[in-house]
Amino acid sequence: xxxxxxxxxxxxxxxxxxxxxxxxxxxxxxxxxxxxxxxxxxxxxxxxxxxxxxxxxxxxxxxxxxxxxxxxxxxxxxxxx
Numbered sequence: 051x052x053x054x055x056x057x058x059x060x061x062x063x064x065x066x067x068x069x070x071x072x073x074x075x076x077x078x079x080x081x082x083x084x085x086x087x088x089x090x091x092x093x094x095x096x097x098x099x100x101x102x103x104x105x106x107x108x109x110x111x112x113x114x115x116x117x118x119x120x121x122x123x124x125x126x127x128x129x130x131x
Contacts, residue, residue: 053101054122060096061118064088075119080112090115097121103128 051059054075058078065084068072079085085093093115094105109115114124 053125054118056100057118057121057125059083060093060100064092073118075122076117078112079114080116093121097125101125101129 056096058073061079061084062073065079073084079089079093090110094110097103097106098105109124115121
């Protein structure tokens with residue numbers, strides 16, 4: 051399973067109460083009400099455990115964590131370091 055699919059599966063299983071197939075990669079988690087700040091912390095824990103990446107406090111911004119596409123790009127950029 052690729053990074054985006056892994057993130058999508060986590061979001062659908064933990065936050066989306068309907069068919070997650072319509073969840074676009076650029077849908078904002080916060081603006082759409084999919085998750086709140088507590089959900090973001092759950093997402094960060096998932097990223098750290100699943101991808102063995104330590105998410106720094108300064109990385110806790112919507113530009114990195116507010117959609118499937120943004121999370122995927124963030125993880126891939128951290129893996130490329």
